[in-house]
Amino acid sequence: MSADDASPGPTTLWHGRLAGAPADALAALNDSLPFDQRMFAEDIAASRAHVSMLAAVGLLSDDECDGILAALEEVRSEIADGRMVWAPTDEDIHTAVERRATELCAAAAKMHTGRSRNDQVATDLRLWTRTAIDELTGLLLGLAGTLAGRAHEAHAAGVRLPGYTHLQQAQPVGLAHHLAAHAWALLRDVERLGDARRRTDVSPLGAGALAGSTLPLDPAAVAADLGFAAVFENSLDAVSDRDFVADTLYALAMSGIHLSRLGEEMILWASAEFGFVRLDDAFATGSSMMPQKKNPDVAELARGKAGRLIGHLTGLLATLKGLPLAYNKDLQEDKEPLFDAVDTVRAVAVAFDGLMQTVEFDADAMAAGADDPFAAATDLAEWLVAHGTAFREAHEIVAGLVRQALDAPDAGSRRSRLAELVAAHPDLGPEAAALLTPGSAHLSRNTPGAGGPDAVAAQLERLDVALTSARSLQDGR
Known part of the structure; x- marks a missing residue:
C-alpha cells in the first residue's frame, strides 16, 4: 500500500508537508x-x-x-x-x-518553539545515559568492593592457590592477589564509564534540526537547568553526535568481558576437577535430569552475555560509520542496543555481586595445587641467579631436573624425586631444596605488585584507597 492509499487518521508533528497519512x-x-x-x-x-x-x-x-x-x-x-x-x-x-x-x-x-526532535532526542538520550552510567558505576564499584572484601578475608587467612598461564599451573599466588586482580579490572571499567559520562554531559538542546534558530534562545540556561556541564559548540555536530553512546557501549562491553573472565574462573573452580569453590545454593541451579548437579549459571550467563555486549558496540559503530551530517533516521538505532547493554550489565553485576559475597573457597584444595613443588621451579632458577648463575643457564639446569623428575611413575614420586634431585645437585643442594617445602614459594614473592603476602598487603591498602576515591567521585556527582 502506498502512502497515498493510507487512510486518513490523527495528525503527526510533520503532517503539514505530506498530503496523506x-x-x-x-x-x-x-x-x-x-x-x-x-x-x-x-x-x-x-x-x-x-x-x-x-x-x-x-x-x-x-x-x-x-x-x-x-x-x-x-x-x-x-x-x-x-x-x-x-x-x-x-x-x-x-x-x-x-x-x-x-x-x-x-x-x-x-512548547516545540525553537526545538526539533533532532536536538530533543539527543538531549533525552544524554540525560538517560548520564543517569544509567551513574547507576552502573555504583553497581560495579559495589562488586569491586565485594571482591576487595573477600580478598582481605583470604589474605588474613593466608589462602594461596596456583596461578595459571595457558591454563597450566604456573606459580603460586595468594587468593587475595587473584581476587584483587578482578577488582582492579572493574575499577578500570569505572574509569572508562567516568570518561564516557564526561563526554555525555554536554547539552545539545538549542541546536534545532541542524542549524540553530532565528529565535532568541538561551542554550546555556537550558543546560544549566538540566545540570549539564557544557553546551554544544556546533549545531551540526550536536544533533549527529553519538560518540557518547559508542563510548558507553565500549565501557559496558569491557565490563562484560571482565565479568565474563571472572565467570570463566568461577566455572572452572566450581568443577570437580578443580574443587576450589562451593557455590551458594541461592546462586546456582540444578539439573532437570541429573540429581547430583549444581550448575554455575550466574557465571555462565555472565560469560555468554559478554558476546551480546560486544555485538551492541560493533552494531552501533557499523551504523555510524557512513552517516553524513547531520541527523539521519539511522540514529534511531542507537537506543535499543544502549538500553539492552545497560540492562544486561545491571543484571549481571547484581547477580555476580551476590555470587561473590556467598561463594565458599576451599583453602585446602587451593593449597594442594599451590604447594606442588613443580610450581617452585622458577624460584629454583632465581636462587641460582642470586648465587651468580646466568638466568638462561639456571633455567636450563632446573628444566633438566624437572624433566628427570617427570620420568617417575606417579605424581607423589615425581614430587619427591624433584626434591631429591635438587638436594643432590652440586649447584643447588639442601638450601635450594627447602624452597620446595609447602608454602615457601608463595611467601617469597614480595616485589611491588607481586603475589606474596607482604606485597599483597600493600596492594590491598592501595586498592582500598582507589575504591574510596572512586566512591567519593561518584557521590560528588
Whole structure:
C-alpha cells in the first residue's frame, strides 16, 4: 500500500508537508515508542527546561509557561502511574508527551518553539545515559568492593592457590592477589564509564534540526537547568553526535568481558576437577535430569552475555560509520542496543555481586595445587641467579631436573624425586631444596605488585584507597 492509499487518521508533528497519512508499513518501521518511552522522564525534564527558557526570553507568557509546566507534570504522573492512554500517532515519546500536554493545555502547542526532535532526542538520550552510567558505576564499584572484601578475608587467612598461564599451573599466588586482580579490572571499567559520562554531559538542546534558530534562545540556561556541564559548540555536530553512546557501549562491553573472565574462573573452580569453590545454593541451579548437579549459571550467563555486549558496540559503530551530517533516521538505532547493554550489565553485576559475597573457597584444595613443588621451579632458577648463575643457564639446569623428575611413575614420586634431585645437585643442594617445602614459594614473592603476602598487603591498602576515591567521585556527582 502506498502512502497515498493510507487512510486518513490523527495528525503527526510533520503532517503539514505530506498530503496523506503514513502507510501502516512505514509506521511499523518508523515508530520507536515501544522502546523510547523509557526516556519519558528525561523528555519531560528537557521539555520543562525548554519551556522555562522560552518564557525567560519572552517567547511564552508566564501564564502559558505555568500552564504548560503543570500539563507536563500531569503527563509525567500519568506515564509513571500507567494511566497514559497512547494514541496511534504517538510515533515516539516526544510526540506522545507533546500530544498529551496539548490536550491538557492548549498553550503546550507552543512548547516545540525553537526545538526539533533532532536536538530533543539527543538531549533525552544524554540525560538517560548520564543517569544509567551513574547507576552502573555504583553497581560495579559495589562488586569491586565485594571482591576487595573477600580478598582481605583470604589474605588474613593466608589462602594461596596456583596461578595459571595457558591454563597450566604456573606459580603460586595468594587468593587475595587473584581476587584483587578482578577488582582492579572493574575499577578500570569505572574509569572508562567516568570518561564516557564526561563526554555525555554536554547539552545539545538549542541546536534545532541542524542549524540553530532565528529565535532568541538561551542554550546555556537550558543546560544549566538540566545540570549539564557544557553546551554544544556546533549545531551540526550536536544533533549527529553519538560518540557518547559508542563510548558507553565500549565501557559496558569491557565490563562484560571482565565479568565474563571472572565467570570463566568461577566455572572452572566450581568443577570437580578443580574443587576450589562451593557455590551458594541461592546462586546456582540444578539439573532437570541429573540429581547430583549444581550448575554455575550466574557465571555462565555472565560469560555468554559478554558476546551480546560486544555485538551492541560493533552494531552501533557499523551504523555510524557512513552517516553524513547531520541527523539521519539511522540514529534511531542507537537506543535499543544502549538500553539492552545497560540492562544486561545491571543484571549481571547484581547477580555476580551476590555470587561473590556467598561463594565458599576451599583453602585446602587451593593449597594442594599451590604447594606442588613443580610450581617452585622458577624460584629454583632465581636462587641460582642470586648465587651468580646466568638466568638462561639456571633455567636450563632446573628444566633438566624437572624433566628427570617427570620420568617417575606417579605424581607423589615425581614430587619427591624433584626434591631429591635438587638436594643432590652440586649447584643447588639442601638450601635450594627447602624452597620446595609447602608454602615457601608463595611467601617469597614480595616485589611491588607481586603475589606474596607482604606485597599483597600493600596492594590491598592501595586498592582500598582507589575504591574510596572512586566512591567519593561518584557521590560528588
